[in-house]
Amino acid sequence: MATTDKVVAITGASSGIGEATALLLAERGARLVLGARRSERLADLVARIEKAGGTAVHTRTDVTRREDLHALVALARERFGRLDVLVGNAGVGPISPLDDLRVDEWDEMVDVNIKGVLHGIAAALPVFREQQAGHFITTASTAAFNVVPAMAVYAGTKVAVRSICEGLRQEAGPSVRVTTVFPGFVHTGFAEASSNTAVRERIAGMRDEIAIPPDAIARAIAFAIEQPADVDVNEIAVRPTAQS
Numbered sequence: 001m002a003t004t005d006k007v008v009a010i011t012g013a014s015s016g017i018g019e020a021t022a023l024l025l026a027e028r029g030a031r032l033v034l035g036a037r038r039s040e041r042l043a044d045l046v047a048r049i050e051k052a053g054g055t056a057v058h059t060r061t062d063v064t065r066r067e068d069l070h071a072l073v074a075l076a077r078e079r080f081g082r083l084d085v086l087v088g089n090a091g092v093g094p095i096s097p098l099d100d101l102r103v104d105e106w107d108e109m110v111d112v113n114i115k116g117v118l119h120g121i122a123a124a125l126p127v128f129r130e131q132q133a134g135h136f137i138t139t140a141s142t143a144a145f146n147v148v149p150a151m152a153v154y155a156g157t158k159v160a161v162r163s164i165c166e167g168l169r170q171e172a173g174p175s176v177r178v179t180t181v182f183p184g185f186v187h188t189g190f191a192e193a194s195s196n197t198a199v200r201e202r203i204a205g206m207r208d209e210i211a212i213p214p215d216a217i218a219r220a221i222a223f224a225i226e227q228p229a230d231v232d233v234n235e236i237a238v239r240p241t242a243q244s
């Protein structure tokens with residue numbers, strides 16, 4: 001099956017990489033099930049997709065809540081009879097030096113970036129087993145390859161995502177594909193998340209200088225989906241050429 005007709009659920013679809021992925025896959029014929037917390041943005045995205053002739057539904061999804069991932073997967077099956085791909089993309093990055101002791105933000109990064117991915121696996125894996133087909137695509141970060149000051153916790157969550165997805169791949173067997181995408185600097189609202197002013201300004205400045213558009217990541221995700229069922233693209237890093 002090419003992208004056409006595939007049923008693809010995306011978490012964190014309300015902005016940035018998730019939104020760009022929804023728009024690109026809809027253009028290529030996928031039927032989309034969109035999740036995030038900001039329902040009004042999802043409703044607007046569904047309207048734009050439908051206006052362009054595509055098919056999409058949405059449901060408010062907080063990935064820290066296990067039951068929300070089950071509801072997202074259930075919506076795919078109810079509306080379209082199956083789920084072919086789960087794009088676990090939701091993530092937060094309120095980065096700061098450890099000395100700031102922004103412990104609530106550390107918790108949030110662990111809850112969204114790690115547990116949110118696990119909740120998606122828990123919801124979709126039994127469905128993929130039953131169908132004897134399925135594809136997990138997860139957004140990690142190039143921070144999984146190298147940690148820099150102020151990014152210890154964020155990078156740690158993305159290292160965890162990489163390990164979890166590689167373990168999943170090894171256990172997945174011949175019918176379930178596992179792809180992890182490692183974006184570098186991408187032009188989204190992500191850089192504004194830090195509550196440390198100096199860090200926020202530094203990251204936003206670097207973003208404005210070198211970041212690539214979220215569509216660049218969407219194309220990598222589409223590439224992985226479009227391979228034949230016996231070809232599993234496991235890890236893709238997509239950075240700005242100018243990123244060190």
Ligand SMILES: NC(=O)c1ccc[n+]([C@@H]2O[C@H](COP(=O)([O-])OP(=O)(O)OC[C@H]3O[C@@H](n4cnc5c(N)ncnc54)[C@H](OP(=O)(O)O)[C@@H]3O)[C@@H](O)[C@H]2O)c1
Binds near residue numbers: 038140214
């Ligand atoms: N931008 C970059 O430079 C960059 C680089 C490497 C990796 N990434 C990764 O790319 C992914 C997408 O980020 P982005 O750059 O596109 O930033 P973004 O525009 O801020 O998008 C983040 C998305 O995650 C969603 N989200 C946050 N918390 C959530 C929760 N508890 N439940 C459900 N959805 C939640 C947000 O939706 P709601 O607020 O509506 O819930 C939003 O749709 C993240 O995993 C991020 O770590 C980004």
